[in-house]
Amino acid sequence: MTDVGRHPRIKLYTLSEVVDVTGYVGNFTAKILKKSRYVDEKACTACGDCAKVCPVVRPDAFNYGLSSRKAIYSPFPQAVPSAYVINASECLGHNPAVCAKCVEACSKGCIDFHMSDEEITETVGAIVVAAGMDVYDPTEMDEYGYTRFENVVTSLEFERLINAGGPTRGEVVRPADRMRPKSIGFIQCVGSRSARKGGAYCSNVCCMNTIKSTLALKEHYPDMDIKVFYMDIRAFGKGFEDLYTRSRRLGVQYLRGLPGTVEETPEGGFRVAVENAASGAVIFYDLDMLVLAVGMKPPESARKLQEMLGLQLTPDGFFLEAHPKLQPVDAATRGIFYAGCAESPKDIKDSVTQASAAAARAIRLMHKGEILTDPITSEVIADQCKSCGRCAEVCPYHAITVDVQKKTAAVVNTAACAGCGTCAAECPFDAIIMNHFTDTQILNQVDALLAEVPQEKILAFACNWCSYAGADYAGVSRLQYPPNVRLIRTMCSGRVDEKFIWEGFAKGAPVILVSGCHIGDCHYIDANHWTKKRIEKIHKKMAKRGIRPERLQLEWISAAEGIRFSDTMHRIEALRQTVTASEIADTINMLKPTY
């Protein structure tokens, strides 16, 4: 940690959050909001004179409220930067001079109440998302009585209790009466592996964390009675099984079955009812203290970062990698990498491993000092452009400039163009070519798809990042669905031109599906808003022409939603079967004059 603080090439912003990111791989611009510390980070020597005189006492969050601190405090002894910080909402303030005792106490004059929040802009080529995780709050699991009984603690509170640098200097005592417990019970999978409460996934670290804690306890208190209630012990990593065996050899009892109820005894201990998973018998255990092995949750910031950076999340809420086996640290967005628990629950070793991998991936990108852009960008045919400005209006990247007044042709900044193709789909004069996804290329696919027995086929457009990937995920999961659907890939659903739809119907398509990322998840900021508007417009035209609007479907399917993709295909096939031959023939006839 101290290496980070003094590294000449690391610029550290604490109390800071990334609030906006624009740009693309190689050249991102990040806006960072740095909240005020009210203490000069560089001048402060962490002598602590300020805290001594501070009259405000508050629970110490670092110790989960098991100890107290002042309104001006050091987060923890080894903090980096090792400077004190004022919690402004707790501080009594100095204006009017209510308190300001700390200012007087500080001989170096580090404290400045006039410090204000700063907004900083940084340009970077790559981004590593290491946003960490949140801890499951066991309040909702009332059967364990976390909020009712003081002597029921979480595994993290227990970590602070047994830590030599913690509030009790490593002496394990019950929070309620400061008595050393003679017996401790650990309850596993609190907030993990449950469809009902917490996450359905395994949080990965809690088994080993408990095993480690039992060993530490046995080292301090060899006679302590320790019981672990579990459903499975997952000790799969290198050296894990050895640790587990050691814990059992030292007399820790591992009991299969999770407690159904916890009742407090008059002595402040607990009577725990556990159904033996093997015999079905309910057995009662008396224990002085309980530790809940709480699971991990995705970080609170996940949703915000996901939207800001155009990333994807799994249904669990953790970040989705570009490929689960071959690109496990890459985001689907080029230049962004994942490290640590933000991607999935993992222990320190795995976090460090993934972080090194993410660094290596970022270095692989940066070491050449330049970057090859994807030539999948749009291009204006100047002769055909009527300078209406529609393309510039819909471009999510403001990559197109057009002077509507002077009637000069639109110009695409290819460096800023990300290649969604919305401009090409929206141009009323066909004056924009979307390279690699041209009208001709896509219409050729539509025609080939519908060349034979079109009435039996389902034409589906899928965006590369979400829906096409969702279809891949359905494949990887071997989800079976009707075989008559054929997908046409576009980079974004925003590329799906109105004329592709009419071509499909004119060539006898019974139903057409357009699919893309969920609103808010679009890989191209918000290009799929235009998809939605366009489909609504086509629906109206269909209704006017006497074509059943249901025959054109719009569905949002994310890269993690293989099941949703498969379900959608079943639904669309059912819809297809309702479309009659005469309906299709009428549509073909009606659309003939325009083609």
Add this chain to the structure above:
Amino acid sequence: MEKSNSSSPRPRIGVYVCHCGLNIGRTVDCEKVAQKAANVEDVQIARDIAYACSEPGQQSIKADILEHGLDRVVVASCSPRLHEPTFRQMVQSVGLNPYVLEMANIREHCSWVHQNDPDAATEKAIDLTRMAISRARSLTPLEPDTLPLTPRTLVIGGGVAGIQAALDLADSGFEVVLVEKKPSIGGMMATLDKTFPTMDCSI
């Protein structure tokens, strides 16, 4: 069938239908798909292949490109999200533009999801390949641009993962901007007592 511009020479397309061992081959009749493809206009050569992505597989496609003067290549195999870069490099290594490569996804979108209906899966694979061929016919070479890059990395989060990533990058000579929302770095790790397997202090 759509005719391309008569003034330019007809495209010369090679089509390769991958078995992916049994992943595709067990469900889809790859030989039949290749035969059907061979009859499509502009297709010079079409054949099935055990593993298109393997070294021998790529070598044989490259030999065909040179021997038959192919200027478009269609590989019917797995998802382009997996092997498009592989096959783009392959065509590039024998002098073609990487953007004249087109893939038909007959694994994730076909053999794996229609395992119980081999006939329908084969029909679908034929269609998907035909669609890829007609798209390939109108593909044009594209050239990437070179842009300057900022050799700095933003690391969001100063827990153990962010710290490690930042140090690895910085020690390799790259600048890092590390952003942490708490007053100190250290994250969850800093709150832990002795950590496995070394059982030493986590900080």
